[in-house]
Structures are given as C-alpha cells and as structure tokens.
Amino acid sequence: MILVLSDAGLEKGQLPIHAALATGAIHHHLGRLALRPRVNLVVETGYARDAHQMAVLFGVGATAVYPYLAYQVLADMHRTGELTGNPADARENYRKGMQKGLYKILSKMGISTLASYRGSQLFEAVGLHSEVMEMCFTGMASRIEGAGFAEIQMQQALQARDAWLPRKGISQGGLVKYVHGKEYHAYNPDVVMTLQEAVQQGDYQKWKKFARLVNERPVATIRDLLALKPAAEPLPLDEVEPVESMLPRFDSAGMSLGALSPEAHEALAQAMNEAGGRSNSGEGGEDPARYGTIRSSKIKQIASGRFGVTPAYLVNAEVLQIKVAQGAKPGEGGQLPGGKVNDLIARLRYSVPGVTLISPPPHHDIYSIEDLAQLIFDLKQVNPDAQVSVKLVSEPGIGTIATGVAKAYADLITVSGYDGGTAASPLTSIKHAGSPWELGLPEVHQALRINGLRDKIRLQTDGGLKTGLDVVKAAILGAESFGFGTAPMVALGCKYLRICHLNNCATGVATQHQYLRDEHFRGTVDMVKHYFRFIAEEVRELMALLGVRKLTDLIGRTDLLEVIEGQTSAQRRLDLTPLLENDHVPAEAPQFCQVERNMPHDPGAKSREVLDALSDAIEARSGGEFSFTITNCDRSVAALTSGAIAKRYGEEGLEGAPITARFTGVAGQSFGVWNARGLHLHLEGDANDYVGKGMNGGSITIVPPRASTFESHKTAIVGNTCLYGATGGKLFAAGQAGERFAVRNSGAHAVIEGAGDHCCEYMTGGLVAVLGETGVNFGAGMTGGFAYVLDEDRTFVDKYNHELVEIHRINTEAMEAYRRHLREVIAEYVAATDSARGHAILEDFSDFIRHFWLVKPKAASLNGLLAESRRRPE
C-alpha cells in the first residue's frame, strides 16, 4: 500500500505540519501497530529541498520524497532567466545532486544503502520538547527539551500570516550569507570589523566594543542562555592570575597549510609561539624549513588523509592531535579543492598539483577504541616527548567515547562544537551537522569525573569561541584549554568572505594565489597576539567579577552560571539544567588534569631495546646490522628509533649510513610504523596490522619463516591497513596482505603477493605491485601513483573501482617500457625476499605478462607515470 503525505495545495486558514514531524509520527504509529512494513510512505513536501532535508525525511521513515517546491523553484528560475538550457536537464541535475548529497550523508554514518538508513533516526534533536519526541521521533537523542506542539503551531501561524499577506514578498533570507535584518550571523560585518579594528590598533577599548557586540548578541547559541553570577564582593583585578599564565591555555584550531596561505599559516604559528600558546598545523603537513624555528606549529595534526605525516613532522611537535572528527563537519575529512593545490602544497602533501584532496571520512586505522589506542601508542613511540590529543565532535554519547579515549592513554581531549568556521565545507554540513560544545563538554567532564579519569587528561573545547566570556563559560563547563579557529584568522585579516574554496580570497588568508598572497595579505603576528592578550585580559576581568583567582578554580564551578530566560517562547521551554548538574559525580573528584603525561601501560620494551642497540650507530652514522627476536606483544617496533633518527637528522634520516635491523618471530601491530629514511627492517616470520603505516623511507622486508611450507601467494603475511598514509620507502612482503593495503599511500613502493579489499584507496603517489589475487574496490578515489596487478583468473575488471582509475594491458607493443619496469620491480623484490612466487614469475615472465594490469588514475598520462616514479625513486 502506498500512503502519500502531502503539504501541497494549502489553503488560507490551514497550517501545515512540518513534514518530518508528520512522517515520524506516522512511521512510529504504524510501527507500533506492526503495519509499517506493509506501507510505503511517500512524502510530497515543500519542506525538503536540500540533501539534509531529504536525509531527515528518510531517516525518520519516509520511503520516497517528492520535493515539489524544489521543482517549482527550478521552473521559476527558468522563468526569470536565472537558469538557461533545458529544464528537464536542470531537474535531472538536481536529482543527481540530491543523490550525491545523500550518498555523502549516508557514508558519513557508515551506511551504504538508503534502505538501511530509512527510519534509522541517526540524528540528535536540539530544542524539541519530549512530547514531540515521544510522538514523532521515539528513541532519537534529545537532551535539552525545547519547543512543544504549542510553540511549533505558533511558529507556523506566524509564518502563515506573512505568507498570506499579499504585500509581503518572498524574503531574501540570509541563511547562508548575511542579509541585514534577517538571520543572525555570529561573524556578521559589525563583529568582523570591530574585531579587526581592535587587533590592528591594539586598542583594548575597541576590543570591549567587539566583546559587547558578541557577548550581548541576540540569543544565537546555548551559552547565550547562561549568564555569569557575579560574586557579592568582586576581587581586585591584580589578585587574578596574570595574562601570561593564561596564554598557554590557548591553542589555534587546526587549519591546514593549503587551506591557508603559507603567510597566514606562518604568522599564526609565530604569533602563538611568541604569545606562549600553541598553533595547530592542521592536516596539510608543514614545510620542514619551519621545523625548529619560531614559525613551527607546536601542535601537529594527524588526520585521516595523513598528508605529509612523516617521522620528522611528528617529532617536531609538542602535541600530536588525532583529528577523529571536526565539529563543523563531523564525519567528513578536510577538502582542499584542486585550485589550491600548487607545487608547494602538493610537495608537502606528497600529492599531485591541481588534484583535489579529500580526506576520507574515517581514519582507516581506527575502527574501534582499541585501534585508537594503538594509534596513540604509535605516536607516543615515535615522539615520546609529545602529548597526544584526540579531537572529538560534541555529540550524544561523547562522554563514553571520551572515557575510552582517556583509557587509551591520550593526554588531551578536544570537544569540538558545531559552530566553527570551515567555509570550504558543504553547506548542509555547515548548517546541520554537529552539535554545540555546550552539550558535549559537560557530558565529557562529568563522565571523566565519574570514572575517576579527569585527573589523567586535559580537556579542551573549540567551536566559535570569540571572547573572554566564551572562555569563562567553557571553563565553568569543564575545559582547561581552549581552541580558536576563525577568530585568529579574522584577526589576520579574513573578512569572512566564504569563498575559501575558490582560491580567490581577497585578503590573502585562504588562497595560494601568488599575487593575492604577496599584495593583499596584510596580517601580522601582532594582530594575533593582540587578539589573545585581549581575550586573556577579558577573562581576568570576568574572573575578578566572579571572585575567582585562578582559572583552574573556575573549572566545573557550574554554580557560577545561571540559566536566563529565553527571548522566544521556544527558547523558554529549553531545559539547560542537565548541563549544570553534577548529581552523580563524587564531589571530591578532581576537576582538571593533575598529571604531566597519561603514561601507557605498555612500556614498549622491545622498541627501547632496539633503540639502545642502535643508538651509537645512529649517533656516529656508522651504519651496521643488528639482530633481534620479536613477539606479537611487541607493538610499534622501531618507531622509537625512527623518531630518534628524525629528531637527530630530520627528514633525510640516515640515508648516507643505513642501518639494518633483522628480526625473527611474529611482529605485533604497527611494525615499522613511521619508518625513517636509512632504517631497513627485515623480518623473518609474519606481522600484524599496520605494517609500514606512515613510513617515509628505508625499507621493510618480510619473508616467511625458512621452515614454512605454505605457498606464499596464498598465505597472509601481514595484517590490515598496511602502508596507510605512507610517504616513501619500500615494503616487500612475501605473502598476502589484508584489507585496505596502501590506502592513502603517497610515495611508498610496495610489492606483495595478494591483497584484500580496498587496496590502493585514495592513493596519491607511489607504486604497488600485487603478484596475486586482490579484493574488491581496488583503486577507489585513487588520484596518483600507479599499480601492477597480476590477474590470472580474469576477475580484476569487476573488482577495481571504475570511478577514477583505468586499467591497461602491458603486453602490447606500446607498453614495452612498463614491461621492463615491472620486470625490474619483481627482480628487486626477489632479490630482497627470495620469494618462490617471484622466481616463478620472472622465469616465465613472457607468459605471466599477459595477465598483468597496469592501474592508473584516469587523469594521469601514460607517458608521465614512469618518469614520475623515477623522479621520486622511493
């Protein structure tokens, strides 16, 4: 049976019910009657126009959606001449756009088909009363109550009044871009201009004008409904801790080099370093020329794209931040349009100029909290001096996740709120994804205290922080450290043009265009320093008002906040008391971190043993060969050594004086992770997951135990996610690899004898030769490098992902260079591993050659590939 819900054909006097409410209510009602599977719910509505609105309807139970208003808008755009061309094409393009948008939303939630997404309710309701939730969205997360049916009806009535009034035309809106008198924008022209005036002139009085504009804005965030309760007797200002001791609590949020111009990125880094805070490199790597200078970012980010994450990058950091997700666009990675990928950016990211770089939604090495713990351990091995931070998105259940993160030995958690910047994000993410930090931060703070973990870990929040008042409220809700993204960028001259994706930023902040950078970037280090000093100064004044001397004394003091009455009837029905309550928390539980480091349980003894043995050879650059045994409890082996090499010799490592370390046994996870140049690992035995992850140089050779009788090309020798994010080096593994081999490889050269699914996904450089069977989805999102695949049973055509790569035979006359190259590749592999399979192929090369495929990005030319691989021999 097909049930059609429609809000078309409304007449004066009628009020529509929002399509999501109606759909949800019917979906649940039918479900309770056990009738839902017998009904198809078709929603004909004007409420759904974009992908998010569609996703909501599907998510609350719609079978199909007919967005009639969207089609009417298209027709009207044709009428006015805004659209030209065939209207049918426009409608088709619209549907195509919706389709892609929905794919994106589904994939962010790890769901592959619409059927699985339908009725899944993977949303959080913010600001709906429980009477609405119970009837329409039973079971969906909702934390702070809000509008009930009465308020919803009133809003509808107000809208209907204007809608039917002939003299009121269609409103200009202003949802996406600022329009005077319409939707409030937190970075509206007044805010931007006064902030810039204050920091350019270094004038604290002007800052106060800016702070007033922000702190007294119409209610735009949850924190605007929380007010400070001044002490009966304020403190004299000089009794409050000084600005200097507050500045180390301020970080700039991750903004990559690539998104920002080098000038802006460096100015930000230098300003934070001079002020005593920390800047965050973002996920685009950093020019090694900046390492060790005042322009180096103290926080280095490790994101899902792993762009430029090399051993040298990792050891040049005080904090290593794992960006699990970003508050403004949870579930999505960074997106750098090809126009911004110039030679410098491509070099630092080990990618190809002009090619758009989209970081994958997940980290391919994190599928569980144990995986995250492993990554944290990897990082602590490669750079034992750094704190490891984990950036999480404020969402329901973040408290539980944070507890896990603390137990995984992270040193710092960032709770990232939705109202940050990221102008190069999809609009539906900017507007509809993520949740306020005001909800996530107290949840994390409370969960950590309940579980006795708050004293082990630092807590930071970011997301739209602008003024000292924001900092004070965040501290009260549980944070001891604060991240700022957009604000320091505005301080550097960004005018919130929201054209960051076009590479034409007229302020030179978010562009790689040489002329704009040279002539129009006017930001200075002092502007940023003024910004942070002014915030600290404002924080001090507010602390004096509250009667608090030290910032740490503010943390968790929710008694200093009171809920104020909302400005609208819907706001007045919000219930913010859960944010301020600490009912289940032991009163004596610490409120902030009490330790320097959250030390892992595993001391990494084997790594220590290896480094001790090698350290003289490293120091003396004397090279040599060393032998060790290894067991599967020994994780991240040799990362400590790679880190030490990178620290001593930078990216170049020990290229001139290579060291070989021979192991026998079974390696634990992350064997050879972040391997440095000049370090050659040889393992007789086999290895677990993450072999060669992030390796930058040297080599890893893995051969089966001499006594092994298995056929190597039918036997696994390394686990999943090997070579993920590798930037160079060679991996020879005489056996099959697991799933996700060489994902995000951007320079490593690998030969294996078989691979699981998703091999070479998102690859941007390097070479992979698979001398055996592969799984499905080979080469998805691959934009650089190339691969050889031996396909004896002729199934590869159906296994590779056809979107971005193409395959070629190499037995044709024109491909002679490739045949020769492949032969060299296999010969080198055989020399290293003595693989029986390799020998067999070489001996019968002219027969095997017809089974090989060359896999290359469609955009790359056949002629250029080999030259490219020789230019970068690793």
Next chain:
Amino acid sequence: MANRLSNDFQFIDVGRQDPQKKEARTRAKEFAEIYEPYRPQEAASQAHRCLHCGNPYCEWKCPVHNYIPNWLKLVSEGNILEAAELSHQTNSLPEVCGRVCPQDRLCEGDCTLNDGFGAVTIGSVEKYITDTAFAMGWRPDMSQVTWTDKKVAVIGAGPAGLGCADILARSGVKPVVYDRYPEIGGLLTFGIPEFKLEKHVMERRRAVFEEMGIEFRLNTDIGSDVTIEALLEEYDAVFMGMGTYKYMQGGFPGEDLPGVHKALDYLIANVNHCLGFEKDLADYVSLEGQRVVVLGGGDTAMDCNRTAIRQGAASVSCAYRRDEDNMPGSKREVKNAREEGVDFLFNRQPVAVVGEERVEGVKVVRTRLGEPDENGRQRPEVVPGSEEILPADAVVIAFGFQPTDIDWLAPNSIAVDERGRIKTSEEAAFAFQTSNEKIFAGGDMVRGSDLVVTAVYEGRQAAEGILDYLGV
C-alpha cells in the same frame, strides 16, 4: 549558460572601470550629467568583479540595504529585468541613488575590493540597471496588487515621500502626494544640479509612479492651499516628508551683506532658471564673472561650487575648516569639482564676511585638527594670528539645514525635539509614527538633513508602519 561570464579572478583580471566621463572643459559649460552610460558588456564585466562575500559589506553599509551582490550577479548574466525587480525590492529610486549617492563612503567604500583592487562600480551599475530596464519597457510589476479601500496623504514629493508612496501603492493603499513645487522630487529636482541628476530622470519616474497608481497634487502647499485638518479628515493616515529647508547660519558678522547667498536658494533658483519654472527673473542668481567663495565641505557645497563654475564665475574657491580627509562630502564629487576648476582651501574657518556695501571678501583663520569630539571626528582648532582675507564678489554658505518651522504641528499634537525635528521611532509598534497616531513622518525632517538614500529608506519604513497601523 555557456556564454555567461565565469571567472573567479575577474576582480584581478579586469580593473575597476568607471563609465566614461566627459572632459572637464566641456562639462564645465553645461548643466548635463557628466558620465556616459555603460554599454551592456562593460556593465556585465564590471558587475562580474563582485566576490559575493559571505558578509556583503556593501549591503550592510547601504542605508536601504540593497541586495547588491545579487543584482550584480544578474547584471553579469545579462538579466536586466530581474535585476530591476530586485533592485526595486529595497529601493524606490535606484536610478537616482545610482547617480547621487556618495558611494565612495557607502557601498563602494566598504566593498571588500576597495582595498587595493578598486571597488566594484556599484553606483554606476545600479543606475545602469534601472535606466536600461526602463528603456526596455520594464515597469514595476503591479499585477499582484489588490487595491484596498485605504488611502494615505503624503506631504512632500521628495525622496522620503516618494519612498513611502511607492510602498503604499505596491501594498494596495492609494497614496496621494502633495507638494508645493510644480514638479516631483523635492530637492532631487530643485536642489541637486543637473550635472548630477538630469531632470528627465525624475520626469520618467513620475510617469512610472503615476502608472502605478500614485496621484500627485503639485503646486499645493499644506497649510495654505489645503489644511492638515482636511487631510486628516479625508485620509486614513498622513505621512510627512517635507525635508529641511531652513538654512543654518554661520553666526559671524556680514552674513547679511548683499552678495552672500544661501546654498539652497542659490541652487533652487538656478534649477528654476534652467527649467523655466522661474516666477520672477530677479530670483535668479548668476555668478558669472564673479570671484566666488563657497563655505562648507559637504555635498551641497560641491553642488554650489560646480554650479558657479558652470555659470561662468571668474574663480571659485571652497573653504572648509577641516582637512580633505575629514570632509563630509563625497570624495568623487571633490575630485570632479577640482577637475572642473574649483580651488580648495582646507583648514580655513570663516570668521566674518567683510565688505562695505556688499561682499568684498571672507575673513578666515587657519585651523589644525585637535582632539576628537564625541563623534570621533577631530575638532578644528584655530591657529592664533593666522587671519587672512579671501577676496570675493560672492559668498555661498552651505553649512547644512534644519527643518522649517511649521505652524500646524503643535495644534495637531505632533511633537518635535529641541532642534525642530519631528519625533518618531523606528522601533515603535508602528514604525515612524509621530505623537499623533494618524500621522507618520520620515526623512530629513525627522533625522535632520542627511542623504537622499536615508530619506528613501525612512519613507519606505514609515509606509510599513502605516500599513501595520492600517492593518493591511
């Protein structure tokens, strides 16, 4: 769509290009607009320079908050009729504002590109849109309007009154506009010289307004020809937009000497002379062959300077008490005036007009800029012993204007403030309602003399207030 402009770097690749300006020598002799219109390609190419900022600073700064980036996009796509529709959504007189607004300190001044790239030529495009649309036969779309039985009297056919009448008519409320002058426009017609705004622009606008259903009763003075009581009796509401005509005195000796002229009287007489509205030949003031000193630094002063040049004055000097950067007038007009031969004397404060029988000169002192006042503008301070006399045959005083005294305000309980301005509030339940609930007011007579565009804005807002008040 294929041949539409699509260049994210247009703002770099194509520089700012104002419309062609006539040569100074030619224009100094005629009362005609000095800019040539854009050709369609020029307009599209210039409009395409807009960056479409997330924060449209132009729109933010514009007193009527025109949807500037949106209509620039339409122009770059060659969609003039839609651009005209959109432009009229926020402005009743876009072709006038495009000509007379000081864009260099409003939209173009705040344009993101006005930082080394050259601002988008917003004013010229605005003018181009409506001029072109009218030439194509476009008229405001009144097809959706249902006329109510309400009617409103609008006193004053200046920018405020016209803005008000425009909104009223589009909302189905009949506006009847009264003005004491023989043509609509108020100062647009009689104050602003033709080299900035040719009179056919207002004539065309009058025809358009009349087609829309706005009725004009001209040559009618409220108070003498028709009483306010009669209006209140006949109409559902009354809007007052009568401007500020009372001239502000300098308060120094010699202001009454023959040869000293009030700026507005001088400008109005010249327009009347040019348009043939002159009632008495003696009203016309010709400064031909005279040495003229204009006192003041605003746009009115510039109008007087340039009118005197065109009348064939022997010399024209403009004395202003602050420096050039602190002049309130549009930089563009200063530049035009200078090109046409006006001599600027900055940091000169007049202390007296000297002369026996008639003007012989202006005594000025030099000034320097001191501490900022409460509005943040630096106060001029007199440099002791710096007096000098500028020889002059004629002096034009352009110090600003105040509301005219009207004797029927008090009897109708319309409250005014200490400077004679009508008291209203934009934030009141009914915007711009006076203390007499049936009477609304806007424009210069509420805020003191200000820009054309702010008067338009207030007239339009007041119309919304009237509509709310009438329950339409």
